[in-house]
Amino acid sequence: MLRGNLATRPFYNERIVTLLLALVAAVVLALTVTNVTRLLQLSSRRSELRTQIGADEAAAALIRQNAAAVQKGVDRTALVTLAGSAREANALIDERTFSWTTLLTFIESAIPMGVHLTSITPDFKKGDIIITMMLVGRRAEEVTDFMTALEANGAFYDVGATVVGATEEGFDRVTIKAWYLPPPPPKPAKSGAGDTR
Secondary structure: OOOOOOOOOOOOOHHHHHHHHHHHHHHHHHHHHHHHHHHHHHHHHHHHHHHHHHHHHHHHHHHHHHHHHHHHHOOHHHHHHHHHHHHHHHHHHHHHHOOHHHHHHHHHHHOOOOEEEEEEEEEEEOOEEEEEEEEEEOOHHHHHHHHHHHHHOOOEEEEEEEEEEEOOOOOEEEEEEEEEOOOOOOOOOOOOOOOOO
């Protein structure tokens, strides 16, 4: 068996160290390239955003100028007249969509036998409906029962009465004012899969 050293110089494991250093250098180079690329992209995006902000501010200033010019050109009296016409049109629409049948159904369900209704007048004010009823009652208790029944059905609130006088027969003439809250109109039935026609 040979015990001699045949190598002319000592063997060191330099290739692995060189390979590891080259690998670390490649990773650092890749990260540097990625960071530089991202930095350039962000810088470009920042420039675009600054340009867009400038354009938006210029457009906003132009819109403000146009709005000021339009406000100066608005005829205030015509605007007030138009608003009054719109209120009048809304009141007419409210009167047109008012359901007398529903109102009379509520009153009929609440009126006692000893109370006779002589007139009903709805008044439409700012979205509220005030019902004024003139009636003749035999006894004050029956009129009170009528007012209580009106409030109990949920369609009337703040019901108040004023005795106007008496008839020749001795019945009380009473004026009742009440705020009326009509129920919403029924939704039309939808025809669906269960429709058998």
